[in-house]
Amino acid sequence: MEDHFHELTDRVRGELRSPADLVTYERLLGLARKNTPAGREELARMLTAVERPLWTREIAAFSLGCAGDRRAFETLVLLLNYRDPVRCATAAHALARLGDPRTARAAAALATNPLRTAYALHPVRLLVDLRAPESVPALISTLERLLTPHTPYWRVALACVEGLGALGDRRAVPALTSALDHPRLAAAAAASLARLDSAGNGSR
Template identity: 90%
Template sequence: MEDEFHELTDRVRAELRSPQDLVAYERLLGLARKNTPAGREELARMLVAVERPLWAREIAAFILGCAGDKRAFETLVLLLNYRDPVRCATAAHALSRLGDPRTARAAAALATNPLRTAYALHPVRLLAELRAPQSVPALVATLERLLTPHNPYWRVALACVEGLGALGDRRAVPALTAATGHPRLAAAAAASLARLGVHELPGDEGRGDGGAGAAKEGRDAAKDGSGA
């Protein structure tokens, strides 16, 4: 976790607002370096202490999560659904290493919640990484819900498409096939279908190079960000 931890601590340092913050920050880093049972107990207490700044709880949860300490679970799930994408990414990294069976269920609940779609990118990516029983159904459900014209959350849909290709489960074929009709998703959907062994889409027969032209159009739209 060394690179990710350095990125986290560098970012948090920029958020410090007082000498007291700096003292607390340095203490957290000291606990992380020592990595002792007593240090982890102190970090766990920080997660539930009142009036602790968010950055302190984030660092404590990250350290504990990467160490496999399940006391970090609730805080990490809260951060996974946070409005700041960089905190979501940090939480997802720690949750992927936590080894808690509740993680996939929580990520699936966040990914499929239509009221939280704006914050669903990292839960979607986490589901693909976890390869849990909940992963494919949640990604399919999320992708199908986002296959509407001019949907503003196409990056979340794209993460679903890429994740389903990586998971290699043929239950995703209908949703991925539907995604090929969306310019911003077409190239990735075709690639994911190919990984699943689907190289010719329904209706491509007898169309000459029309299928190839559509695929090229999708690739071009994905590159320049155009299309619905």
């Protein structure tokens, strides 16, 4: 957690606007580092506090999520679907460590929603990290939808291709084979198919 926590706190420090913000920021950092039951209670209250800047909820949710406190789930899913990719990445890291059984379902819903494709990169990567039953079907569905010429979301498609290779499930073969016809995906699709073939050969 430490490296990601430092990246988060360094970024958030640039969002502070007043001496009161600095006091709140330092209070949150102290609570997160101590990780005591009383501290987690205070962090949890930050998740629903009104008239607070988003960064307070982000620090609280990240800290609680990495500590396995499921009260962070709703805020982390909100951040996973946020317009700022850096906040999405932070949320995905915490969700991967949260251990909440709802996480894979939520990530799959975000990844497969055609109205949210612009924000699907980190949900896709999270599904790969989780290796949940929802992961492969969601990645296949998302990839198949993006196998159109000149898609602006080819990075999401590429994450699906690479993730399907890492997950090693042969249900992905048809979608990966179709991806061979797309110049930006072809090399990764060939590599993922080779990984699936190698895994299959090794299991016999």
